[in-house]
Amino acid sequence: MQTVAQTLLNHRSIRQFKPDEIPQATLDEVLHEAVVGTSSSGNLNSFSMIVTRDPARKRRLYELHGEQEFVLQAPLVITFCADWHRTRQWLRLRGACDNFNNFLGYQVAANEAMLISQSVTLGFEARGYGLCYMGTTLQAMGKIADYLQLPQTCLPITTIAVGVPDEQPERRERLPLRAYVHDETYREASTAELEDLYRAREESGWQRYMSMPRLRAMCEEGGITSLAQMYTSPYKYDPEAYAATSRQVLDALRGRGFLPEPPTDEAVPTPAG
Known part of the structure; x- marks a missing residue:
């Protein structure tokens, strides 16, 4: 097991994977550690993770992610979602006020989805696995949400493909x-x-x-x-x-209840005479 410093310094985006499966016990361990060790606003943990291993379902994700070959190679694909649906169901169950179905709710949940994704990334990389983040998640946000059957106030934010690396790319440069x-x-x-x-x-x-x-x-x-x-x-x-994708993201936020239409003022009657 690598240290955190070693894991960070050894990070590479991997786009070629061996066919080796990831043991369920390893997956469970990585996800458990990530959930326990990742900060959360109000400890409400406004995220969900969709784990995809089935080859047929991975093929559909491959199509939605712009047909990137490594999605088919990797034994595991994880979609990280901004998710207030579970919390809002709990609020309703306890007779509490509804909340979080708004843009601020989306922003908080999107941040938490990214936080948990980084924790999961570190957990896998510390164990010698490789992965690649897919920014195409945002480009196909609505279609991915439909395919994964995500409920209201739940949207995909990012996705990683994980497996045993079959390449050793050079480290990408950073600014000073x-x-x-x-x-x-x-x-x-x-x-x-x-x-x-x-x-x-x-x-x-x-x-x-x-x-x-x-x-x-x-x-x-x-x-x-x-x-x-x-x-x-x-x-x-x-x-x-980018402008077109921005409009698609806004449409997805509206469609999933994160951007409710503002209330319209009632028409003020015109005085007679």
């Missing part, structure tokens, strides 16, 4: 620590400081893209000449696609 840490108040970096902060990242990231024939061809075809341009191109995080 000073880019993230601010003393007392936020301090905006100057142009010169930004240039310095991003220089190594731009060089290594661009070299990595150019080393892949498919990505190099895409960049040449699209006239992309820098890492920053790639990140906001149609091939990566296209602003238009």
Whole structure:
């Protein structure tokens, strides 16, 4: 078992897995430790975890997650959900006021879903397993919620595919620590400081893209000449696609009861005469 420091320093996103199954006892142990050891607002634990192992059901998740092959390779897929449904049922059972079916409730539950996902991630990685987070969970939030039969005020936030690694990728670069840490108040970096902060990242990231024939061809075809341009191109995080996905997320929040329509004021009668 690795220490927390070792686990964090050894983290890699794994996208190739061996077919080895994860023992039920190991899964139970990791999830139990995560639930016990993760902070929660009011100890209400506003999250749920959907564990998927069935190959047919994993195939449907593979389709919903943009057909990423590692979803089929990994023996285990876990979807982390922002979930107030269970708590709201308990409130109703005890004659308490209903609550949390609002945007603040969503925000709290979404934060807790991410917190528990990181605890689960550390638990698996400390035991030598590898995994990959899937941001496509948000892009297909509504469809995933329907497929997993999630009730009102319950939505998927993130997903991990877990298994025995079948690759040893290089560690991805990060900006220097000073880019993230601010003393007392936020301090905006100057142009010169930004240039310095991003220089190594731009060089290594661009070299990595150019080393892949498919990505190099895409960049040449699209006239992309820098890492920053790639990140906001149609091939990566296209602003238009982001705007469309944002609308889909809002629709999912409304459809699952997290954004109830505001009450409309009754019409004020016009005085006669």
